[in-house]
Amino acid sequence: MDLINQIIARAKADRQRIVLPEGTEERTLKAADRVIADAVADVILIGNRAEIMALAEKNGLNNIGKAVIVDPKNHEKKEEYANLLFELRKKKGMTVEQAAKIVEDPLFLACLMIKSGDADGEVAGAMNTTGNVLRAAFQIVKTAPGVSVVSGAFLMFVPNKEYGENGIMVFADCAVLPNPNAEELAQIAVSTGHTTRTIAGFEPRIAMLSFSTKGSAKHEMVDKVVEATRIAKEMDPSLQIEGELQADAAIVPSVGESKAPGSSIAGHANVLVFPSLETGNISYKLVQRLGGAEAIGPILQGIAAPVNDLSRGCSVDDIYKMIAITANQAIGIKSK
Template sequence: MTLMKTIRENAQKLSKCIVLPEGTEERTLKAADYILKEKLARIILLGNKTEIERKSQEWSLQFTTNARIIDPLNNPDKEKYAELLYEIRKSKGLTYEEALVLTEDPLYLATLLIKAGEADGEVAGAMNSTGNVLRPAFQIVKTMPGISVVSGAFLMILKDNPYVPENILVFADCAVHPDPTASELAEIAISTARTAQSIAGLEPRVAMLSFSTKGSAKHALCDKVIEATRIAKEKAPWLQIDGELQADAAIVESVGIHKAPGSLIAGKANVLVFPSLETGNIAYKLVQRLAGAEAIGPVLQGMAAPINDLSRGCSVSDIVNLVAITATQSAGM
């Protein structure tokens, strides 16, 4: 059974509620129809109800009538959400009148629905930039306790790779934070381990990657990874983690034994934490293209509730998969 099929089956069992703020967008509506048909999640669509119904008829969508539809511009509960937003942001200078206006923005309303406990997660980005998706998330949902940084993980599905018995690696950060500090890198490691556990079903074995293995090179960049490993161990004593390790020492057992004798992670890692966004992004794209790996993500991690960002070039299938992932992610929070 493929990982994505397993994730979809888990989502069916969980019956989580996911809000889709781009409710009138064609791919989003078609994805919602499929999700509701397959019972992967309960769905809230944000947008004009008449437009959603008209487009559903135009595209012969049969199941969107099972979605809860909220029109942000004509919302009878607008004042309730405005009051919630005002309470959250008044210390930052937000007025109640400004909060009323912001609740008309689907991206703000989506995160307010999560904060109010009416939705378990959000998927957006088919029509909006990452910055626009994340801004209200940071302001309203915020990060998990003990986590200050949001990062993006990719599930890399390999085909019969001799170095990866489980055929799954989790890479991070590949999408969000350009140059994390040692403390932030430690948080990314902890978040990625949780992602590997909750979504991929892995027992995470985390390698903190560098161009050095156990002091083979001396540089401030290596020192950052060493310090990040120390902090991660302190913050999450349960975590199986080691660093600094070169990539081959992390995943090739014979190399790991030679370069890092005694390490419980070297040669056995299934979670790879890269020292910067630059290295992580390059690595996942190379593995995807040259090794023919399937790259699922990015899965945003570190938020107090799962809010995931799509590429604006996403397909209907991409949205369906990310909704299933978001539903699964919410179960582990």
């Protein structure tokens, strides 16, 4: 797949430090071994060194010794990170004693490494829930400037190359925020546009989806999308954004011309922003299963530094790709 190869090549050209807090999880170790062998990123593994090396030997992994291994219970920066955590959370009632204990949690430790500038991004979730992965990220890394919403985008590779950008589309939000208001939906649109530029490498043509096209239906749910479109255009005038559009008006040229004549995006959208998590999640799974598309994600967006969450059913290949994507996000943030 050309885009994935491009993402990997970009990561190789500007190697980032990616921390993997699930350092004793076997799929994660296998992916890390491949990443190190291919020089896709500099890998930081969190876990007991003896346990990690024993698992590496058991699985015939020859490159794990080249990773930086940080034992969460005993490492040289433990006190420094505990003090940082205390300073970040003391207004929420955290004590020094609590910080000293929480800093041993690999998910919190990974985020503290990012906050301290000792890592550029994180990939986790092979053995932790989304809630746990995001909790640490929200409390420590926090959201990007001007953004209050974290959302999840999927790269969709559809068999019919007539759709999107030669068969590549970006869907959001399909993973995080159940029912965004207009302001939040606008932020999702803008974040997805930036993700598209950084990861997919093409200029986004963003369709704000609804069950109405340009006033064909009247409802408060339609009003939300119309208002979100207006706000998103103000937030980032450099992005091409159109709404409200029905799905067929967004991606089928003849329908787009009929329902939204004169629009440069209708019928040609390569980014679809859904009005709710319910619609986004259902849609990407239907396109994946019925349409034979490959879905890669969720790529979390809106966080100040890249923290990505895996499905607990993920494969070694999924983790490998997500490490490369996370590196691309880190490169994009540094280039702003």
